[in-house]
Amino acid sequence: xxxxxxxxxxxxxxxxxxxxxxxxxxxxxxxxxxxxxxxxxxxxxxxxxxxxxxxxxxxxxxxxxxxxxxxxxxxxxxxxxxxxxxxxxxxxxxxxxxxxxxxxxxxxxxxxxxxxxxxxxxxxxxxxxxxxxxxxxxxxxxxxxxxxxxxxxxxxxxxxxxxxxxxxxxxxxxxxxxxxxxxxxxxxxxxxxxxxxxxxxxxxxxxxxxxxxxxxxxxxxxxxxxxxxxxxxxxxxxxxxxxxxxxxxxxxxxxxxxxxxxxxxxxxxxxxxxxxxxxxxxxxxxxxxxxxxxxxxxxxxxxxxxxxxxxxxxxxxxxxxxxxxxxxxxxxxxxxxxxxxxxxxxxxxxxxxxxxxxxxxxxxxxxxx
Amino acid sequence: xxxxxxxxxxxxxxxxxxxxxxxxxxxxxxxxxxxxxxxxxxxxxxxxxxxxxxxxxxxxxxxxxxxxxxxxxxxxxxxxxxxxxxxxxxxxxxxxxxxxxxxxxxxxxxxxxxxxxxxxxxxxxxxxxxxxxxxxxxxxxxxxxxxxxxxxxxxxxxxxxxxxxxxxxxxxxxxxxxxxxxxxxxxxxxxxxxxxxxxxxxxxxxxxxxxxxxxxxxxxxxxxxxxxxxxxxxxxxxxxxxxxxxxxxxxxxxxxxxxxxxxxxxxxxxxxxxxxxxxxxxxxxxxxxxxxxxxxxxxxxxxxxxxxxxxxxxxxxxxxxxxxxxxxxxxxxxxxxxxxxxxxxxxxxxxxxxxxxxxxxxxxxxxxx
Numbered sequence: 001x002x003x004x005x006x007x008x009x010x011x012x013x014x015x016x017x018x019x020x021x022x023x024x025x026x027x028x029x030x031x032x033x034x035x036x037x038x039x040x041x042x043x044x045x046x047x048x049x050x051x052x053x054x055x056x057x058x059x060x061x062x063x064x065x066x067x068x069x070x071x072x073x074x075x076x077x078x079x080x081x082x083x084x085x086x087x088x089x090x091x092x093x094x095x096x097x098x099x100x101x102x103x104x105x106x107x108x109x110x111x112x113x114x115x116x117x118x119x120x121x122x123x124x125x126x127x128x129x130x131x132x133x134x135x136x137x138x139x140x141x142x143x144x145x146x147x148x149x150x151x152x153x154x155x156x157x158x159x160x161x162x163x164x165x166x167x168x169x170x171x172x173x174x175x176x177x178x179x180x181x182x183x184x185x186x187x188x189x190x191x192x193x194x195x196x197x198x199x200x201x202x203x204x205x206x207x208x209x210x211x212x213x214x215x216x217x218x219x220x221x222x223x224x225x226x227x228x229x230x231x232x233x234x235x236x237x238x239x240x241x242x243x244x245x246x247x248x249x250x251x252x253x254x255x256x257x258x259x260x261x262x263x264x265x266x267x268x269x270x271x272x273x274x275x276x277x278x279x280x281x282x283x284x285x286x287x288x289x290x291x292x293x294x295x296x297x298x299x300x301x302x303x304x305x306x307x308x309x310x311x312x313x314x315x316x317x318x319x320x321x322x323x324x325x326x327x328x329x330x331x332x333x334x335x336x337x338x339x340x341x342x343x344x345x346x347x348x349x350x351x352x353x354x355x356x357x358x359x360x361x362x363x364x365x366x367x368x369x
Numbered sequence: 370x371x372x373x374x375x376x377x378x379x380x381x382x383x384x385x386x387x388x389x390x391x392x393x394x395x396x397x398x399x400x401x402x403x404x405x406x407x408x409x410x411x412x413x414x415x416x417x418x419x420x421x422x423x424x425x426x427x428x429x430x431x432x433x434x435x436x437x438x439x440x441x442x443x444x445x446x447x448x449x450x451x452x453x454x455x456x457x458x459x460x461x462x463x464x465x466x467x468x469x470x471x472x473x474x475x476x477x478x479x480x481x482x483x484x485x486x487x488x489x490x491x492x493x494x495x496x497x498x499x500x501x502x503x504x505x506x507x508x509x510x511x512x513x514x515x516x517x518x519x520x521x522x523x524x525x526x527x528x529x530x531x532x533x534x535x536x537x538x539x540x541x542x543x544x545x546x547x548x549x550x551x552x553x554x555x556x557x558x559x560x561x562x563x564x565x566x567x568x569x570x571x572x573x574x575x576x577x578x579x580x581x582x583x584x585x586x587x588x589x590x591x592x593x594x595x596x597x598x599x600x601x602x603x604x605x606x607x608x609x610x611x612x613x614x615x616x617x618x619x620x621x622x623x624x625x626x627x628x629x630x631x632x633x634x635x636x637x638x639x640x641x642x643x644x645x646x647x648x649x650x651x652x653x654x655x656x657x658x659x660x661x662x663x664x665x666x667x668x669x670x671x672x673x674x675x676x677x678x679x680x681x682x683x684x685x686x687x688x689x690x691x692x693x694x695x696x697x698x699x700x701x702x703x704x705x706x707x708x709x710x711x712x713x714x715x716x717x718x719x720x721x722x723x724x725x726x727x728x729x730x731x732x733x734x735x736x737x738x
Contacts, residue, residue, distance in 0.1 A: 043697075044697065046677070046700070069689050085681050317409070327412060330696065
């Protein structure tokens with residue numbers, strides 16, 4: 001099997017650990033943050049720029065890519081890696097999360113989900129077999145199982161039914177997989193119900209996957225609930241497997257997730273914040289570039305940051321660029337934000353190796369732990 | 370005087386020549402194409418990317434910058450060079466061209482022009498003194514005189530009156546200039562009337578400028594008329610001064626302009642075309658990336674191009690990016706298009722030095738000369 005996961009360091013006081021995740025397209029140092037290349041591009045970036053920031057793995061999005069340009073086209077072009085010219089590891093989601101977000105535009109049966117495209121209203125069908133078929137055509141190193149992510153406020157009965165179907169779908173996903181150079185992560189569901197979460201973790205682990213994901217978090221339930229669930233589920237996962245917490249990306253959440261034993265994170269937040277004119281300051285606090293006091297501020301976005309934006313440009317200039325809707329503004333803020341998370345993960349890995357992770361943690365949570 | 374212009378090579382059969390234009394911020398090899406940084410950024414580019422393409426001088430736009438962020442803010446930030454962190458030569462236009470494009474929103478008197486901002490309708494005033502005052506605050510190496518650019522279909526009487534006022538305004542611009550580290554180019558007007566053009570060239574040269582510009586071309590008069598005027602005016606200009614043909618940027622026009630003895634060109638066309646999904650192919654022909662046959666085309670935009678886009682990405686991928694309105698698409702096409710013009714100018718300079726400019730010219734004009 002062309003995948004392996006080796007734990008290299010363990011923190012003494014938390015569940016944090018560092019590791020090396022080997023894939024057919026290279027190694028990933030964990031814990032890691034994975035920027036989202038939703039439509040086969042991490043918004044505003046070239047691949048070289050991502051590499052310069054230390055990015056070792058990016059995501060692609062099954063739902064968006066199956067609609068445009070279509071999985072067959074990507075396959076004809078040699079797969080996602082070749083088509084976008086990214087030679088490092090990739091992960092594709094299963095499309096489940098997006099499809100289930102299309103409320104009113106989809107119909108769920110045991111077989112799969114019929115849905116209408118948000119682009120042109122055309123009808124499409126996703127099932128475990130289709131989701132794996134598409135992900136095999138895309139060819140990312142890591143595929144995700146086709147799951148249902150129910151609304152966080154669904155009743156327990158629905159959440160249970162949905163979860164059980166997700167487990168049956170997992171078996172169908174595994175059966176549908178034909179390629180040996182890709183690995184398939186199951187996704188733990190169960191909403192805010194800890195007994196369901198425990199049941200789901202067990203069902204996913206029974207499938208003996210290489211790695212495992214916690215899904216259905218950060219879907220509107222609030223941070224407290226999210227952490228109640230994640231702090232409960234994470235310890236149920238075997239130490240030997242990579243643990244992926246889906247859709248998480250605020251700086252403090254990354255730190256907290258690592259403390260809970262999470263190895264992989266993804267989120268659109270760094271580039272989305274950037275396009276909306278926000279950046280993380282030196283304390284990891286969201287800051288809007290359109291503040292009046294930035295108009296004549298010759299300082300960089302963040303005083304200790306070494307990203308291209310901070311080394312070359314002032315808040316004054318970047319504020320102007322964003323006001324004028326200039327692409328360079330979104331680029332500079334995106335570089336800063338992705339770099340912020342990449343540097344944070346690098347610092348986290350180093351602190352775990354040096355056994356100073358606790359003080360890094362305390363910097364974010366002010367000893368409130 | 371911190372400016373000099375030295376002719377280094379002359380073509381034997383045309384008026385083409387190479388030269389070195391020295392400014393306080395460095396030297397420019399001529400003939401050169403100057404990308405437009407209208408709102409203090411060449412759209413989609415970082416400064417480093419422009420330098421990598423061999424760009425030695427960029428433009429800034431007085432009209433846009435006086436409205437936002439305002440010349441005083443730029444001056445407080447240390448001037449345009451420091452504010453945008455560009456350490457090579459710059460040129461600012463006078464705002465005249467934009468202001469006179471605001472038909473119905475402006476009133477012209479001998480004193481100057483009162484106009485309403487296209488952004489918020491607020492009232493502003495530009496005069497020769499104001500235009501120079503603003504350009505001194507911006508601090509570009511080369512300033513342009515405040516001129517009126519009348520519509521190409523204005524009657525001769527209006528065109529004459531406008532031209533004569535432009536000449537009076539030139540004298541006021543020169544009188545208003547206080548900084549010694551900037552040079553001021555007058556702009557020859559006179560519409561499509563060769564006798565007026567001759568008169569205007571004489572008036573501008575009587576002011577004894579370091580360099581001189583031909584304005585009021587490429588304003589809707591059509592290529593034939595544009596070249597009738599330019600081919601008439603260019604030979605009237607002293608060989609010793611740099612000649613700037615304003616607003617010109619299609620590949621064939623650059624070649625033809627060089628043959629007429631032009632040393633400097635500017636145009637928004639390479640980045641504007643890019644944002645509209647167009648690129649120059651290997652023959653310098655505009656090509657739309659949204660052609661159906663590009664969907665599965667694994668070739669680069671142009672087979673012999675060495676730009677970042679062509680070295681790393683296929684037409685198939687770039688077509689997808691543009692269809693999805695992804696910023697990377699506009700970036701890649703902009704890189705390709707600006708590189709195309711930079712490479713063309715470099716090739717032109719080399720051909721003049723090697724006395725092979727005629728064959729380059731014939732490549733564009735198929736011996737129809």
